[in-house]
Amino acid sequence: MERHNCKFSRTLGSWILNEWNASYSLHVWGSHEAKLSVNDNR
Numbered sequence: 001m002e003r004h005n006c007k008f009s010r011t012l013g014s015w016i017l018n019e020w021n022a023s024y025s026l027h028v029w030g031s032h033e034a035k036l037s038v039n040d041n042r
Contacts, residue, residue, distance in 0.1 A: 009016045
């Protein structure tokens with residue numbers, strides 16, 4: 001997945017990496033680890 005993300009960033013620009021990092025953090029810390037509450041995501 002990371003390899004594809006680098007390819008997308010070369011094609012679409014660096015903003016895709018920022019979006020990927022934000023969505024990954026929400027996924028891991030919000031779902032798997034349950035460290036984020038609804039209020040933390042606002």
